Amino acid sequence: MQSGLSVRKIVISGVLGAIAILLGATRLGFIPVPFIVGDATIMHVPAIIGGILEGPIVGAIIGTIFGVFSFLQVGAPMFKDPLISILPRIPIGVTAFLAYAALKKRNEYLALIVSAIVGTFTNTLLVLGMAVLRGYLTPAVAGAIVLPFGSAEAVLAAIIVVAVVSAWKHLESGHGKSRI
Amino acid sequence: MEDFEYLRHVTIGQYLPGSSLVHRMDPRAKMIILFLMAAAVTVNMSYTANIILLVVSVVYVLAARVSLRYILGGVKPVLPFMILLAAMQLLFYGNQFIGPNLQNVVLWKWWIVNVTTGSVQLVVISILRFLQLLLLASLLTNTTTTTELSHGVERLLRPLARIGVPAHELSLVATIALRFVPILAEQLETVAKAQASRGAELAGGGPLHLVQSARRLAVLIVPLFMDAFRRSEDLILAMEARCYLGGKNRTHLIELRYNGIDYAAIAANLVLAVWLIVYRNRFPF
Numbered sequence: 256m257q258s259g260l261s262v263r264k265i266v267i268s269g270v271l272g273a274i275a276i277l278l279g280a281t282r283l284g285f286i287p288v289p290f291i292v293g294d295a296t297i298m299h300v301p302a303i304i305g306g307i308l309e310g311p312i313v314g315a316i317i318g319t320i321f322g323v324f325s326f327l328q329v330g331a332p333m334f335k336d337p338l339i340s341i342l343p344r345i346p347i348g349v350t351a352f353l354a355y356a357a358l359k360k361r362n363e364y365l366a367l368i369v370s371a372i373v374g375t376f377t378n379t380l381l382v383l384g385m386a387v388l389r390g391y392l393t394p395a396v397a398g399a400i401v402l403p404f405g406s407a408e409a410v411l412a413a414i415i416v417v418a419v420v421s422a423w424k425h426l427e428s429g430h431g432k433s434r435i
Numbered sequence: 436m437e438d439f440e441y442l443r444h445v446t447i448g449q450y451l452p453g454s455s456l457v458h459r460m461d462p463r464a465k466m467i468i469l470f471l472m473a474a475a476v477t478v479n480m481s482y483t484a485n486i487i488l489l490v491v492s493v494v495y496v497l498a499a500r501v502s503l504r505y506i507l508g509g510v511k512p513v514l515p516f517m518i519l520l521a522a523m524q525l526l527f528y529g530n531q532f533i534g535p536n537l538q539n540v541v542l543w544k545w546w547i548v549n550v551t552t553g554s555v556q557l558v559v560i561s562i563l564r565f566l567q568l569l570l571l572a573s574l575l576t577n578t579t580t581t582t583e584l585s586h587g588v589e590r591l592l593r594p595l596a597r598i599g600v601p602a603h604e605l606s607l608v609a610t611i612a613l614r615f616v617p618i619l620a621e622q623l624e625t626v627a628k629a630q631a632s633r634g635a636e637l638a639g640g641g642p643l644h645l646v647q648s649a650r651r652l653a654v655l656i657v658p659l660f661m662d663a664f665r666r667s668e669d670l671i672l673a674m675e676a677r678c679y680l681g682g683k684n685r686t687h688l689i690e691l692r693y694n695g696i697d698y699a700a701i702a703a704n705l706v707l708a709v710w711l712i713v714y715r716n717r718f719p720f
Contacts, residue, residue, distance in 0.1 A: 260604040262674045265681075269611025270619075270667045274659065276612060277619050283655065286648045297652070304660070316605070320612055327572045336477055336564070390557065393527060414649050419660040 260312065268313045271301040272320035279321075279328055286411060295407040298325070299347050300415050303374035306348030307355045307367065307420060314348015321347075336389055343381030350377040364417060371416040372409045379405040451577045456696065457499035458578045462587030464697035469575050471708040476567050481718040482556070484711050485563040491707070492570040499578050506573045517565075525550060525558045582689075585610040590691055603681040611670075619663060626658045 260268075275298050278284030284298040298321055306314025322344035325334050334340040351374030358366035383397040383404075452458075457465070476488055496503055510517075526548045539553040579587075585606045592602035635654050 260601050260608075262679055263671050265604050265607050266611060266667045266671050266674070269608045270615050270663045270670075272608065272612035273615030273619055274663055276616050277623065277659075278656075280616070281620070281623070283623075283652070286652065297656075300656075316608055320609070326568075327576065337473055338477065391524070391561065396523065396527065411649050411652070415653060415656055418653055418657045422657060422661060423664050 264309055264313050267305060267309050268316040268320075271305045271313075271317045275299075275301040275317060275321040276324050279324055286407075295404060295411060297408065297411050297415060299344070299374065299378045299408075300371075300412050302344065302348040303351040303371055303412060303416055304419055306350075306352035306374065307370055307416070308423075311349040311352040314352050315345050316348075318344040318347045318349075336391070338389060339382060339385045339391070343378065343385050346381065347374045347378050350374055364421070367417045367420055368413045371413040375409040375412045376405050379408060449577060450580050451501060451505075453500055453578065455498065455500045455578070457495065457574065459696075460578075460700065461691055461693050461697045462579050462583040463591055463691060464693060464701050465575050465579060466584075466587055466591060467701055468704045469571050471704050472571050473568060475708040475711040476564050478712055479715050480556075480560055481715065482559070482720055483718040484715060485560055485567070487711070488567045489563055492567045492574075496570050496574055499574055501574060501577050503570075506570060506577070509573070510569070521558050521562065524561065525554050527554075581610065581613045585613070586687065586689065586691055601681075603685065607681060615663070615666070618666070619659065622662045623655065623659055626655055626662075630654050 275284075278296075278298045278301075284296050284300075286295045286297065299318070302314055302318040302321055305317040319341065322341035325344070326337055326340040328334075351370040354373040355366045355370035358369055379401060383392065383401050386392045387394050387397045472488065472492070475484075479485060479488065493503070496506065539551050541549065541551050542555070543550040576584075588609055589602055589606035592600060592605060596602045636651060
């Protein structure tokens, strides 16, 4: 075994990273939300799912891919600042993993929902916090949009995370897929 | 049918073949230069520095013979959002922002609206920064193939391998991610057509229907994830069956080599970036 990452972790990080890129590139990952400037995004969902399925390192790598892509992508000017677009994305998968690991024993579904919410708010709070620190938004504006933005994204993320993870885990046990 | 072509409007990350000096440069050199310039852009808030940086970025794009119009064409879909954000910054950001060596002069005050020289500067600098980074980042992806990029990432991260950063593995992650984007896009198209043929509503719906949007999205996203996982399992199996081992002793078909132009370009950009970063607060306006 090599020192760093297992083949499984490398491949899952890469493929989920590709989904994050795809959601952004096709603008499929953006959902118009009532009364809010801009759209809610679900581009962070692959990072949450990666964290849940393969652990914090995979979550962090996918978050980084998402961040680098949102830096490279044409978007709002504040995302052209790497301190806003890349740095706050790294912990998404990590906090999602921690929430999932803490609640998994109690109830699988509860753990999935909570970890989607925790992962989403990690993203929202850190990005908006960084935007305030770097002078792109006033604390008042950021404070006003954090809750509607965060909760809309958290609802979307929770729906998708539960659907995807439960479908995949069911598939896995149902077909008795080989594991190496 | 064009509703199903999901990757049609993507301009960034597209490699544009060419033989310009920039195309022929070492990918590591290009990445180092992007990093240096991004650092300089990130810390500079003065008009002078940002205009210098914008001119430099435009010169690089022209040197690469990439069309400016092509790069800027990608801005269209996000333009309304950018204008709204700029307007908000202009109208409500008066008090908090004071540029380096600048008195914050009130230009127009009415109720909660407060336009000052500071907020004007913030808006202009945000737009300039956006343009600089857009040009530089697009330039890197437009003149460098994905293979070159992943080799470059690996070589740049190699010194970090000593402190336990898995450089080779991370570059493989990046390669897989970039390789899978078109595969998954095609899959997404198939899923969208399959769902549409069953009568699923894929477009429409206003911003007031969050649950509907989520449901519409789920019929595309969940099958997409399932397919991605299945493909991952296949790839994992294939790689493990071939006893894939990354790391130190792996050799490459293509070895990257810096040449004189790469060194000169890195040195010139290093000097420029350090100068702009050190003197960032001393520009007159």
